[in-house]
Amino acid sequence: MAPEIRRSLVQHSSLRQDPHAVLRRVLDRVRPGTDPDAPTRELEQRIADLLGKPAALFFPTGTMAQQTALRVHAERTGRRTFAAHPRCHLAVWEEEGYSAVHGLRHKAVGDRHELITLDDLAEVREPLAALLLELPQRDLGGLLPTWDDLVAQTTWARDRGAAAHLDGARLWEAQTGYERPFAEIAGLFDTVYVSLYKGLEGVRGAVLAGDRETVDAASVWRHRLGGAIPDSWPAAVTALMGLDEVLPRMAEFRDHARAVAAAINADGYARTRPEVPQTPLFHIDIPASKDAVAAASKRILEETGVELPRRPGTSPDPTRCTIEVTIGVVSLDFTPQEVADLIRQLR
Ligand SMILES: Cc1ncc(COP(=O)(O)O)c(C=O)c1O
Numbered sequence: 001m002a003p004e005i006r007r008s009l010v011q012h013s014s015l016r017q018d019p020h021a022v023l024r025r026v027l028d029r030v031r032p033g034t035d036p037d038a039p040t041r042e043l044e045q046r047i048a049d050l051l052g053k054p055a056a057l058f059f060p061t062g063t064m065a066q067q068t069a070l071r072v073h074a075e076r077t078g079r080r081t082f083a084a085h086p087r088c089h090l091a092v093w094e095e096e097g098y099s100a101v102h103g104l105r106h107k108a109v110g111d112r113h114e115l116i117t118l119d120d121l122a123e124v125r126e127p128l129a130a131l132l133l134e135l136p137q138r139d140l141g142g143l144l145p146t147w148d149d150l151v152a153q154t155t156w157a158r159d160r161g162a163a164a165h166l167d168g169a170r171l172w173e174a175q176t177g178y179e180r181p182f183a184e185i186a187g188l189f190d191t192v193y194v195s196l197y198k199g200l201e202g203v204r205g206a207v208l209a210g211d212r213e214t215v216d217a218a219s220v221w222r223h224r225l226g227g228a229i230p231d232s233w234p235a236a237v238t239a240l241m242g243l244d245e246v247l248p249r250m251a252e253f254r255d256h257a258r259a260v261a262a263a264i265n266a267d268g269y270a271r272t273r274p275e276v277p278q279t280p281l282f283h284i285d286i287p288a289s290k291d292a293v294a295a296a297s298k299r300i301l302e303e304t305g306v307e308l309p310r311r312p313g314t315s316p317d318p319t320r321c322t323i324e325v326t327i328g329v330v331s332l333d334f335t336p337q338e339v340a341d342l343i344r345q346l347r
Pocket of ligand 1 (some may be wrong): 062063064134138167171206207
């Protein structure tokens with residue numbers, strides 16, 4: 001039997017792991033006689049308004065939403081190539097769906113261990129359908145380009161007739177690093193995808209926002225791909241709960257992430273990347289092998305019920321491995337020193 005998880009530094013939310021608790025909360029929110037289409041319509045409108053976009057469309061997954069956005073940009077521009085970081089989600093986690101399903105090409109831009117720069121873009125010699133930027137760049141410990149860089153890079157793309165597309169799976173978290181309104185950040189991009197189940201703690205789903213014409217074209221592709229599900233209200237309701245209850249707390253999560261990182265760095269055994277987290281997400285580089293850290297993490301879970309990341313990744317420093325932490329409702333109850341003490345046991 002799997003050990004019982006009593007506290008977690010891995011899950012954003014304990015709620016999603018507990019279908020009974022989710023259903024009770026949904027029941028509190030959905031009144032008798034509710035039109036089943038209403039929650040999704042309300043969600044799309046609220047996200048369009050928040051991002052300052054004319055239209056927004058629910059998708060069952062971000063994978064489908066982003067491939068669709070790129071497909072629409074490719075058809076509009078008559079170009080098949082999109083530029084993105086070598087470690088973007090489409091390149092690493094989607095089985096080359098952009099190419100297998102849509103015949104698109106990924107032009108990897110920049111260094112694997114660094115954010116894309118304007119100089120990297122200047123080396124791109126081919127016409128692009130889109131430039132895709134991920135905010136924050138998850139695989140780099142949640143790094144964000146400076147605001148000026150972000151403006152320069154999106155302007156670079158648009159000046160060349162390419163669309164600027166935002167992988168905003170964690171835009172909710174990224175906004176705390178810029179401290180600018182969502183609409184100002186989204187305004188730099190033609191299309192924006194946001195996730196409903198990561199920081200927002202909903203039960204799956206994604207939304208793609210943009211101008212009306214692009215979103216209409218995206219809705220045709222959503223249908224073709226089998227994503228036009230009529231009964232999306234359970235996902236929409238939990239996302240609406242997230243917008244009301246979790247989104248206003250993002251800055252609190254970021255502050256706690258900074259306090260936790262400071263305690264880890266002061267302890268000196270491991271070090272965080274970046275040293276001062278820009279968002280509630282950051283990485284911890286640990287001076288031990290992946291196997292040793294995975295085994296220690298398993299032992300801690302069995303002995304104490306505390307869940308730490310169980311599948312460490314490689315680190316840019318070959319003498320270390322990396323784990324990822326995102327501070328959310330669940331992890332707020334760990335004091336910074338408690339986390340530093342736990343990390344010290346990963347050896
Ligand atoms: C940065 C990023 N983009 C896109 C996705 C895809 O989202 P989904 O799981 O809804 O397909 C993820 C999921 O982890 C992600 O982390």
